[in-house]
Amino acid sequence: MSVADRLLGELGPDIVSTGAQIPDRNRADWSGLPAVLPLALVRPRTTAQVATALRICNETATPVVTQGGLSGLCGGAHPVEQGLALSLERMNRVIGVDVAQATLTAEAGCILQVAQQAAADQGMMLAVDLGARGSCTVGGVIGTNAGGNQVLRYGMTRDHVLGLEAVLADGTVLPAMNRLLKNNVGLDLKQMFIGTEGTMGVVTQAVFRLHPRPTSGATAFVGVADSAAMLALLSTARKALGPALISFEVMWPSFYDIMRAGSGAAHPLAGQHGVYIVIEAGGFDPSVRERLETTLGDAMEAGIIEDAVIAGNLREERALWAVRESVSEYPRIIGKLTPFDIGIPLDRMAEAVATLEAAITARWPDARALSYGHMGDSNLHLVVNVPSAGDDQPSKEIKALVYGLTREYAGTVSAEHGIGIIKRDVIGYSRSPEELAAMRAVKAALDPRGILNPGKAFA
Known part of the structure; x- marks a missing residue:
């Protein structure tokens, strides 16, 4: 009996699909890899x-590839030939919110934004947040950390993950649904499933830690002369705002100018600047806006800031974030591209950005290299498009250049997007042979057949 027949026999046609019954969306993820028709698609409910x-x-x-919202960019949820695609899209409930314990329990297929709203409805906040919140699942978020x-x-x-339930390769259910903030008993087994992209087991539900929703906040848009001034402002903001500093999002002109023009967003400042920054502060002190104003004023007097504006209401706040959150418009504005999610030590960030952009345009004179990212986290996003190459982008050569320089700057080839298929060949740039051997030993113990x-x- 074939594997598909066994699956159909034990789970039924409501759960198992084969051949033409498998939707196109389950044949690929957002990585851009060629679509693959899996042996079967299983969409369990339990x-x-x-x-x-x-x-x-x-x-x-x-082989088994677990799928969530399919919004990953590295091929982690991309199916393999003669393998099973295991979609958790039907296991999508918010099981409950415990306000007293400050936790939320949800199935792995729950859309992140749905879980966020469930927490908000109870006056709490699930603080995991990213641009794909409306399509990514909490299981995928866990799988990629x-x-x-x-x-x-x-x-x-x-x-944010206190506990989880996972199914091991042989079908064993691991019930590690801890709800306590302090639980120091034995190994913290949940860590084996966070950031390991479904290679250790399939996460089916999880317990998230919640936070009180901030009652006060303010958002500013800032222009500075160069990367050195950007880093000086980050240091100043950290000291002045402390835990009230929530976001410090940076856009170099290579990103900001192209994406602002393409998205039609208004420019909040009077002139052009070397680096643009969105700063978000929040907390429970009503003076947080005043503190942000004071911080920016002091930085302006010190010559760190050239210009700044603070949002006066929610509409203005969204306008200040508009260009930074326009990345979903890449296909329309730029076309086919090669994206990067790398980490660079902050003390080398300015040099790295300049070197990367210069090296790319030196190799491909018409190239557009757009730099932006979460600078408070040392996380640089870079997307590259070579207009003259059309749909046949020189991605292999671009990756060799960017990842090579990332290694030279003692950075990481993946800051938050995972490894998947796309970065597997360069994982050694950021992890030692000894570390990789230890990871594979754990993998072999949990999944000896490597499925x-x-x-x-x-x-």
Whole structure:
């Protein structure tokens, strides 16, 4: 009996699809890799059904790729030939919000924005936040240890997960649904499933730590002369605002000018500047806006800031964020591109940005290299388009250049997007052979037949 027939026999046609029944969306993710028709698509409704599917696949050595919102950019959810695509889209409930314990429990297929709203409805905040909030799932966020715009204040996804339930490769259900902020008993097993892209097990539900919703906040848009001034302002803002500093988002003109023109967004400042910054502050002190104003005023007097504006209402706040959040418009404004999510030590960031942009345009004179990112987190995003190349972008050569320079600057090839297929060949640029050997030893212990997301990340 074939694997597909076994799956159909034990789970039924409501759960298992094959051939032409498999929707196009489950044949690829956002990585741009060519679509693949999996052996079968399983869309379980319960953890028990996930366990059944994995048990069958383990017994038959059938590869399994777990899928969430399919919004990843590195190919982590991209199906493999003769493998199973395991979509958790039907396991999408918010199970509950515990205000007293400050936790939210949700199934892995729950859309992040739905979970955020459930917390907000109870006066709380799920502080994991990123641009794909309306399409990404909490399971995918856990699998990639996603970051986003509020990492500077609240940390990566890892810092928000208290417990989780996962199904191991052989179908064993691991019930690690801790709800306590302090629980120091034995190994913290949940960490094996956070940021490991489905290579260790399939997360089916999780307990998230919540925070009180800030009662006061302010957002500013700032122009400075250069990267050195940007770093000086970051240092100043950290000292002056402390934990009230939530976001420090930076856009170099290479990004800001093209994306502002393409998106039709208004320019909040009077003139042109060397670097543009969105600063968000928040907390429970009504004086937070005044503190931000004072911080910016002092920085202006010190010659760090050239110009700045603070939003007066929600509409103005959204306008200040408009260009930074216009990245979904890349296909329309720029066309086909090669994206990067790298980390660079802050003391080398200014040099790295200048060197990367110069090296790219030296190699491809008409290239557009757009730089922006979460500078408070040392996270640089870079997207490259060579107009003269059309749809046949020289991505391999661009990646060799960018990742090579990232290694020279002692950076990381992945700050928040994961490794997937796209970065697997350069993982050694940021991890030692000893570290990779240890990771693979843990993988072999949990998944000895190597069925979970083979060929992805370090697997």
